[in-house]
Every structure is written in structure tokens, then in C-alpha cells.
Amino acid sequence: MNLFAGLEEIVTENEPLAPYTWLKIGGPARYFVRPTCDDQLREVIKRCQENNYPWRIMGQGANLLIDDEGINCAVIKLDNDHFGHIDIDKQVVTVGAGMSLYNTIQSTIKAGLSGMEVLVGIPGTIGGAIKMNAGGRFGDIGTQTSRVEVIDVSGTTTWRERPELTFEYRHTNISEQIITRVELDLVEDDPQRVLNRMRETWILKKSTQPMSVNSAGCIFKNPSSEQPAGLMIDRLGFKGKSVGDAVVSEQHANFIINNNKATFQDFMRLIGQIKVAVYDRYGVELEMEVEVWQDDES
Numbered sequence: 001m002n003l004f005a006g007l008e009e010i011v012t013e014n015e016p017l018a019p020y021t022w023l024k025i026g027g028p029a030r031y032f033v034r035p036t037c038d039d040q041l042r043e044v045i046k047r048c049q050e051n052n053y054p055w056r057i058m059g060q061g062a063n064l065l066i067d068d069e070g071i072n073c074a075v076i077k078l079d080n081d082h083f084g085h086i087d088i089d090k091q092v093v094t095v096g097a098g099m100s101l102y103n104t105i106q107s108t109i110k111a112g113l114s115g116m117e118v119l120v121g122i123p124g125t126i127g128g129a130i131k132m133n134a135g136g137r138f139g140d141i142g143t144q145t146s147r148v149e150v151i152d153v154s155g156t157t158t159w160r161e162r163p164e165l166t167f168e169y170r171h172t173n174i175s176e177q178i179i180t181r182v183e184l185d186l187v188e189d190d191p192q193r194v195l196n197r198m199r200e201t202w203i204l205k206k207s208t209q210p211m212s213v214n215s216a217g218c219i220f221k222n223p224s225s226e227q228p229a230g231l232m233i234d235r236l237g238f239k240g241k242s243v244g245d246a247v248v249s250e251q252h253a254n255f256i257i258n259n260n261k262a263t264f265q266d267f268m269r270l271i272g273q274i275k276v277a278v279y280d281r282y283g284v285e286l287e288m289e290v291e292v293w294q295d296d297e298s
């Protein structure tokens with residue numbers, strides 16, 4: 001393992017990725033890297049860049065569909081405690097990119113801060129949530145975010161700040177590949193009131209989305225709020241339709257579930273069928289919300 005010589009403690013080779021994803025799908029990553037500090041993270045990026053070796057960063061894999069054949073790159077995961085700190089100073093919360101959204105929500109509510117409870121039920125890390133601008137009907141993480149610490153490919157750490165830092169529907173203009181820390185600007189509120197709001201949001205989410213099965217959340221972005229992808233897919237009769245063990249959820253047509261042993265190809269075929277049917281009926285090209293990780297076939 002010359003590429004990561006001296007870093008063997010944090011690198012495993014040919015690590016299957018399925019266990020690290022919510023879909024439980026995905027073959028091995030050539031290298032799986034779990035840095036324990038910023039310097040190590042920079043060193044890993046430096047080695048990859050110098051050797052022109054591809055790399056990706058993974059949160060909790062809640063928005064990923066990974067090829068069963070595996071991927072020939074270094075997958076970096078920030079799950080060391082170093083990336084999971086939270087610091088609360090009045091209404092300003094600084095949180096590591098590896099911290100889970102769940103723990104962030106719990107900590108901020110306990111501290112009497114409101115804002116993050118709207119994200120209850122969304123699995124993943126703070127880093128993944130920022131990258132995707134995760135959110136739902138009551139708001140998104142971008143709205144609560146004042147600045148984001150990033151590391152660029154040269155290893156330089158900077159803070160991206162507003163107003164230059166922007167968020168849109170499932171998108172941010174952060175172009176650097178690594179998010180390490182996030183500063184949230186929340187609002188002081190009574191913890192019990194925030195908790196009640198969180199519970200209401202959770203009950204609503206659970207009643208409309210399949211939360212206790214293996215999925216990656218919504219497969220497609222909504223083309224518009226008047227034309228949600230799930231409604232179009234539902235109207236085309238896709239609920240319950242399957243390819244292999246990949247099944248369109250009966251509860252929410254924009255969710256595809258891994259019923260047991262679904263493969264990457266099962267998912268890709270079903271996704272392809274849905275896209276063609278939606279285009280034929282509505283003239284709409286559905287855009288993926290879930291990120292597909294596979295090697296370039298060219």
C-alpha cells in the first residue's frame with residue numbers, strides 16, 4: 001500500500017461499503033480511510049492529489065447508491081471523535097462534520113435552541129447534510145448555517161461565509177470537497193416547546209415516509225413543489241413495482257426500498273424504468289437526489 005505508506009493504522013484495503021450505507025448495497029472501496037485528525041486528513045488528500053488517485057468522502061451513506069462491483073478509489077470517512085465535537089456558545093453552535101444530525105438535534109434542544117428540530121428523522125452527518133442541504137417541509141440546514149469550514153484539494157482550510165455561501169433546494173455552492181466544521185446560528189427557545197415541535201415533525205415524517213426499512217430517502221429531486229416526483233411516480237402506478245428485491249415503496253413512491261438482497265443493478269433498472277415512464281407521460285426529466293457511486297466505465 002505505497003499510496004498510504006505510514007498511514008496503515010487508518011487505512012483498510014478492499015473494504016465492503018454496503019454496511020456503511022443505509023441501502024446496504026455497495027461493493028468494496030479500494031481504500032477506506034478514517035483519519036483521526038485534520039493533519040491526517042490533509043495528508044490523505046495530499047497523497048491522493050500527488051498520485052492523481054481519485055477519492056470521495058462519505059458521511060453515513062444515507063444518500064448513496066454504490067455499485068456492487070466496488071469503486072476504485074479512496075473513500076474517506078470522518079467518523080473519528082475528532083470530527084464529532086459540538087460546542088455551544090449562546091445561540092452559536094459549532095459542530096464537527098462527522099457528528100450525526102440526530103445527536104446535533106438532541107444537543108441543541110437540550111441547550112434550549114430551536115432550528116435543528118425541523119430536520120428530525122433525516123439520517124446522516126452534519127457534513128452530508130450541508131453538502132445536500134438536507135431538509136424537508138419545515139426547513140433545511142442551510143437556513144440555520146452561518147459558515148462552513150472546508151479543506152480544499154491543496155489542503156488549505158478556510159471558512160466559507162455568508163453572503164457568498166449560498167444554499168438552494170438540495171444544493172450548496174460549496175465547491176471544496178471536504179467540509180470539516182459547521183457553524184449554526186440558532187434561536188433561543190423553551191426546550192419543551194422545541195421538543196414538542198420535533199415530535200410533531202417526526203410523527204408526520206413517519207406517517208408519510210418509510211423510515212424503518214433500507215432506503216436512501218427520496219431517489220429523485222422534486223422538479224417543483226407543484227410537481228413532486230413522488231406524485232408523478234405514484235400516478236404512473238409504480239407503488240409496489242419491483243426489479244429483483246428493489247421495490248417502490250407503497251408508502252411514498254419516491255422511495256425505493258431494498259427488500260432484502262437488492263443489487264445495484266436492480267436499483268438502476270427500476271430507476272431507469274421510472275425515468276422513462278415519467279418522461280413519456282409528463283415530459284419531465286427526473287434528476288437524481290441520491291448520489292450514484294460507480295467507476296467510470298469509459
Ligand SMILES: Cc1cc2nc3c(=O)[nH]c(=O)nc-3n(C[C@H](O)[C@H](O)[C@H](O)COP(=O)(O)OP(=O)(O)OC[C@H]3O[C@@H](n4cnc5c(N)ncnc54)[C@H](O)[C@@H]3O)c2cc1C
Pocket residue numbers: 022056057058059060061062063064078097098121122123124125126127128129130131132133134135136177178179180210211215216217218291
Ligand atoms: C430514511 C431516509 C429518509 C431521508 N429523508 C430525507 C429528508 O427528509 N430530507 C433530505 O434532505 N434527505 C433525506 N434523506 C437523505 C439523507 O439522509 C441526506 O441526504 C443526508 O444529508 C445524507 O447525509 P450522509 O452523512 O449520510 O451523507 P452521505 O450519503 O454519506 O453523502 C452524501 C453526499 O455528501 C457528501 N459528504 C458527506 N460528508 C461530507 C463532508 N464531510 N464533506 C463534504 N462532503 C461530504 C458525500 O460525498 C456525498 O456527496 C433521507 C435518507 C433516508 C435513508
